[in-house]
Amino acid sequence: MTDPLWTLEEIAAATGARMGAGVRAASGASIDTRTLEPGDLYFAIKGDVHDGHDFVPAALEKGAAAAFVSEEKAQVLKGTDRLVIVPDVLEGMRQLGRVARARTGAKIVAITGSVGKTGTKEAMRIALSRQGKTHASVASYNNHWGVPLTLARMPRDTEFGVFEIGMNHAEEILPLTRMVRPHVAVITTVEPVHIEFFRSIWGIADAKGEIFSGLEPGGTAVIGRDSPYFERLRAHALASRAGRVLTFGEAEAADIRAERIIVKPDLSVVEARVFGQPLTYRIGTPGRHIALNSLSVLAAAHAIGADLALTALALSELKPPVGRGERTVLSLKDGEALLIDESYNANPASMRAALANLGAVELSRQGRRIAVLGDMKELGETGPALHEGLAEAIEANRVDHIFAAGPLMENLVRKLPKAKISVHVPTSADLVEAVCAGVRPGDAVMVKGSLSMKMALVVKALKDRYGAGQTGQALKG
Template identity: 80%
Template sequence: MNSPLWTSDEIKAATGARIGSGFTKGTGASIDTRTLEPGDLYFAIKGDVHDGHDFVQAALEKGASAAVVSEEKAPEFAGSDRLIVVPDVLEAMRQMGRAARARTGARIVAVTGSVGKTGTKEAMRLALSRQGATHASVASYNNHWGVPLTLARMPRETAFGVFEIGMNHAHEILPLTGMVRPHVAVITTVEPVHIEFFPSLWGIADAKGEIFSGLEPGGTAVINRDNGYFERMRAHALASAAGRVVTFGEHEAADIRANRIIVKPDHSVVDATIFGQPLTYRIGTAGRHHALNSLSVLAASHALGADLALAALSFAELKPPVGRGERTMLTIGDGEALLIDESYNANPASMRAALANLGAVELGRGARRIAVLGDMKELGETGPRLHAELAEAIKSNGIDLVFAAGALMQNLVDALPKAMVAAHTDTSADLVDAVCAVVRPGDAVTVKGSLSMKMALVVKTLKERYGASPTAHALKG
């Protein structure tokens, strides 16, 4: 039987907290009462919008083993014996995260990159979980509270830990990788994401390179050999405690190289060379970007001492999560249409990848490829140009109709033939009825845009109006 996640003595040793007599043990950790499970420790984090202290009573009523609260707020809950009182709740969570990292014998991998962090993390979780108890970040918990929370949730019995680390400003990765202290650190790629906050792409490469500063001595740096900023990232790795740099990609010098990538409508096949040895495997998702990121998973698995053959076999079970390529069938009249949900977020690289995936869908006679696109944010002064440049990808991938939402999308609309533009509105809500009215049986529809554009509303409405069932196949003639 596994031991509790946290005991009173462990929490006190990590934080110096005052602990109420009603607390015995914590079996989990949470910062959100909506997802809190009985036995969880509830951390009353003060966020940008809400103060977690406002939900302490709800957490305790829902079965939290205790609430971690600040000294300042503790008097408000004087009647409870299930309080863990600390000077600062977020700092206490960081301290417990560091303590969880110190007590584990797990092999740890950290993943960052402009594109593909979450998908790569999920592929890593799948590959490693076949070979030992694996703990990984949930959703996109990759920031200043998500990383310490994930650490604090890590059971001491963990064999492999997988952490996603994100940033949108320089020096944000440094403290996070310092907490995680990975044995392997991966950079998927460097692209103009959050470029609004950087003087150039060099700055983004440098910010991503910060992940290597936390590497355990002798650890492994895994870098995309195809990326134009490879040498910049490699310099950061060589300046760190890394004992080895492993490269992946299609470049002839890559240690783990894709010789051929075959993209099918609902899966991909990779013919690779792994440190000189051939390996062919299937991935349960479509897209060149998924195939290339799978190479980084193999690189990390190798560095962690996992079985590469088992890791490669696991990729066949990989399915895209909601908002990141999930495929469902819509029932329209007597037929069906394919909906590809890419609504979680968007940047120029991921937008091109989504359009390529839509272009790979096999259609029957008279069916159409429809792209429903929202603004890509945080691109600064390059935004208008980067939106206009999507026109080439739309044309080359055989997209028939484009629905666009947002002011920046005007630049794309102006670059496309008028016949290709079905509608352009200010918001995703304004597009909903127009999209629903146009979709016909046999069509394939991709929805994508930055999170703030709320493109998920289009997905939600299509599913509600036409029903939705998961699909492992694409439309065929």
């Protein structure tokens, strides 16, 4: 029989909660009744839109071991004996998370960055899971509730833990990294993401540098050597309890250095030097930025004593997830087209990377490169110029047609030749019919925009109308 994730004694000791007589030992943890499994602890978190307390009956009906509820709401829910009553539900989850971190002997890696942190986390998870029991953040659970939830879900016998930590304001990373207490902390990149909330990009660098403050004594900081903010980030690392700083990138001085990156339509090949020793490996998804971030995975693996050869070999299994580069073949009447789903979110750096990936697609003679783009948000007063600046990447990557949505995209539309603009409309919903009608056999269609632009509507419409199959050689010929 598998040991429970949380015993009644551990829940009581961690939180000091009042527990009903029907509370059972738990096998998991959840904040969402849609994905809750029987035996999970359900945390009734109050969010910006919904109050989790409204879903407690549904959680218990689905078989939750217990529901964490606040003292304030407990009286309303007094008809059940499966309540764990605490002053604050989020703090109760944090308390369990801290105990989970304290009881494990796992080697912990924490990852942040303006771009690529989720993909790097996934690469790290895949690599380490081939070498020991690995626990990692789900999707982009990287905020004030996602990090403690991931900790609360961590089994006591975990050997490797991989945590993604995000932010859009200063001092958001500080409490999260101190909760995670990583042995290795990685910063992938510093870019003008969420710049609306900072005086300058230097402020973003400082906010990312907060991740080093949670390092365990003697831990390792991993920083991109090519970054213009390298010295700033290094200063943050040296001010922490880090025992050493490892660097990655293409610069000669980098500890883990890419000598050559080959981006193919469906994969990338990296020829690297790891502390002077040659290492060539394949990554199962295309993208120069992904290849560069894979160097940080090697650095982190080295720092925690994982096998570098096995780490590099496992990277061939990395596949782009939904909304972050997933590729599917659309079955049109007279042939096939390629859909590249980058709809999860967008910022100037990730938009340029997505356009570069579109540019790398090998087309048949009649094929066209089509970019379906929505506004990039949270850029403040720099927004218009940063949208206009995408014109260079569009031309460099031989994009034939643009379908654009949102007021900020007007700045890009004005910069491009009129022949490239298929349509510019206010919202993604207004794009759906035009894109679906405009795609032809042989085309490669990339969809990207900030999450609030709901560009996934276009992706869903294309898949619904034309089906979605495995990527292959459909565009070559």
